[in-house]
Amino acid sequence: MATWLDEHRGVVFGALSVIAVAGAGLFYWRQPAQTPIEIIPAETAAPTATATTPPANTPTPAPVRIYISGAVAQADVYFLPAGSIIKDAVDAAGGFTADADPDRINLALELQDQQHIHVPHIGEENPPPPVEGRSAAPVSAPVRGGASGGGPVNLNTATPEELDSLPGIGPAIAQRIIEYRESVGGFSSIEQIQQVSGIGPATFAKIADFITVE
Structure with missing residues (x-):
């Protein structure tokens, strides 16, 4: 027996080596696959949004309505921004005429809604007050x-x-009224003034309460 082992020692050790390697491979193959460990970094907390109150809307002041007459290029009703002064009204009306007497009014006076501004002519006697209309409380329409x-x-x-x-009547239209009056021999009714060039229903509505025919 010993002689056989001695003679076949290499074969026996080779066979045992093969069996050992095969057994190790079988053992490794039967082991469950290990899930790799994934390291997840800690989440950074998002900054908390701070609620902000939107700025309050500041209402835009309403424009002021004024009527300017007298020695200006275009007497009419104008809408001007709040805070405007009489000088702004004169500029809106095209400026002074050549015969204006601006020293008789305060050009720096702040305008109020529904005021009447009258720019006197040089030498004009007993003109309407330079400024009429609203101050703190409504004022009834003046009688011209x-x-x-x-x-x-x-x-x-x-x-x-x-x-x-008169409201809406400037120097040019005033002259046309006189020329028409002379051409027809006088007015027979206040409605007839609408025959004058430049005076339509809208202008007539402004002046109807302030005119008469006698």
Whole structure:
């Protein structure tokens, strides 16, 4: 027996080596696959949003409505930004005419809604007050008068200055009224003034309460 082992020692050790390697391989193959460990970094907490209150909307002041008459290029009703002064109203009306007397009014006075601004002519006698209308409380519409300053304007006897003081009537239209009056021999009704160029229904509505025919 010993002689056989001695003779076949190499074969026996080789066979045992093969069996050992095969057994180790079988053992490794039967082991469950290990899941790799994944290291996940800690999440950084997101900053908490701070609620902000949107700025309050500041209302835009309403424009002021003014009527400017007298010695300006275009007497009319104008809408001007709040805080405007009489000088702004004069500029909106095209500036002073050549015969304006601006020293008789305060150009720096701040305008109020629904005011009437009258720019007097040089040498104009008894003109309407330079500023009429609202201050702190509403003021009723003034009655326009002739040279005496009282009563409605008589279309058949009115001077250019008296006609110019009417809402929406400037120097040019006042002159047309007189020329029309002379051409037809006088007005028979206040509605007839609408026959004058430049005076339509809108302008007539402004002046109807301030004119008369006698």
